[in-house]
Amino acid sequence: MTIKKHRNSWSVSTKLNHPVEVPLVDGNKPLIQPIYHSAKFTMSDSIPYWDQFVYGRISNPGLRRLELTLAEFQGREDCIVVSSGIAALTGVFLGLLKSGDHMITFRDLYKPGRVFIKDYLSRFGIESSILKLGDYKELEKAIIPGKTKLIHFESPTNPNLEIVDIKKVLEIAKRNNVLVSMDGTFAGLHQHKKFDVDIMIQSLTKFGNGHGDVIAGAISGRKDLIKIIREMTLYLGAHLDPQAVYLIERGLKTYMLRYERQTKSAQEIAIFLSNHPKVKIVRYPGLLENKWHELASTQMEDMGAVISFEIKSEVAQSADKFCHKLNLIQIAASFGATETIICPTETFFGVDLSKEEKEEMGINKFSLRISIGLEDPVDLTNDLNEALCSPS
Numbered sequence: 001m002t003i004k005k006h007r008n009s010w011s012v013s014t015k016l017n018h019p020v021e022v023p024l025v026d027g028n029k030p031l032i033q034p035i036y037h038s039a040k041f042t043m044s045d046s047i048p049y050w051d052q053f054v055y056g057r058i059s060n061p062g063l064r065r066l067e068l069t070l071a072e073f074q075g076r077e078d079c080i081v082v083s084s085g086i087a088a089l090t091g092v093f094l095g096l097l098k099s100g101d102h103m104i105t106f107r108d109l110y111k112p113g114r115v116f117i118k119d120y121l122s123r124f125g126i127e128s129s130i131l132k133l134g135d136y137k138e139l140e141k142a143i144i145p146g147k148t149k150l151i152h153f154e155s156p157t158n159p160n161l162e163i164v165d166i167k168k169v170l171e172i173a174k175r176n177n178v179l180v181s182m183d184g185t186f187a188g189l190h191q192h193k194k195f196d197v198d199i200m201i202q203s204l205t206k207f208g209n210g211h212g213d214v215i216a217g218a219i220s221g222r223k224d225l226i227k228i229i230r231e232m233t234l235y236l237g238a239h240l241d242p243q244a245v246y247l248i249e250r251g252l253k254t255y256m257l258r259y260e261r262q263t264k265s266a267q268e269i270a271i272f273l274s275n276h277p278k279v280k281i282v283r284y285p286g287l288l289e290n291k292w293h294e295l296a297s298t299q300m301e302d303m304g305a306v307i308s309f310e311i312k313s314e315v316a317q318s319a320d321k322f323c324h325k326l327n328l329i330q331i332a333a334s335f336g337a338t339e340t341i342i343c344p345t346e347t348f349f350g351v352d353l354s355k356e357e358k359e360e361m362g363i364n365k366f367s368l369r370i371s372i373g374l375e376d377p378v379d380l381t382n383d384l385n386e387a388l389c390s391p392s
């Protein structure tokens, strides 16, 4: 215990606001890191102030530790942890682009990201081309020399698990001196390490935290770019709350176990659905017959826990109605957590798309997306089977 010089003469209210300090001897420290709720730090005169922790909106030891853990885990140089996956996306776009610049992306994209590119970046004079997924000739043609600064894509895509040929995108981008950002949320944090994308974006709300009780995002990649993007995310006030930092660090400890089990169950359920007479289409890159199976196998070690499928029209009036026929599996947004959840893709992800676009992308009245959790897969297939076979 260290007692400040004049403590004994202080009044009660002064003492209560300056509790006694309990220093730890070297090597005696909490095994689980503390939650750094402090919004401010005292300054040491041993090094410049701005090389220290100063203010909670900028950083704290817990947040920085999580950033370094994630950078290492993903095999990237540095990382910024922010308050949501969408803050990661907008932070990257606003950090790397300015008025007069142009970016390219594919139409198959997490909906709020697509809306931000279409409706908000344009307000700041940042133009975009939104292409059909997998049209690599068009991708090269869409590059405007001197103007196009970024190609952004997602793989696998939401909601139908289409796979982007990352090698092809990188070749085109490097040849034309354009930066590449990838949203790898659907695959999780441990995959795609071998691809030299400049920026990797993750919604930690999904597999990273894994328990469905935190919203957070991460931006990882080249140190020089991370430095530029960090200035933007700081001005956006996108820092993550200390309690959430703690929960993500805790969630990450079981990441590999969860992912392995969820992928294994997803493979079983994808096979069950593809053999079911009431199911029209199943989209899961782990299925041998899936059009992306081969490409996905060269890019990913694990095929993930999300499956997209379409029921036959005789099963229910709509995908929404089908969801409410299920008993164990709940209708809810998001994915990658411990409980299995399902959502109709048209009502959740199709609102800003035209009828033709939705048709081309396989989003309709009967399409669904299911995220497999940690339940026993037999209970899940029983629940699905009952809803598929009961009269509508």
Ligand SMILES: *Cc1c(COP(=O)(O)O)cnc(C)c1O
Pocket: 084, 085, 086, 087, 110, 113, 154, 158, 183, 185, 186, 203, 204, 205, 206, 215, 216, 217
């Ligand atoms: C969920 C999601 C996001 C957004 O993440 P939030 O944490 O919900 O803001 C971005 N990209 C993809 C692919 C997602 O699935």
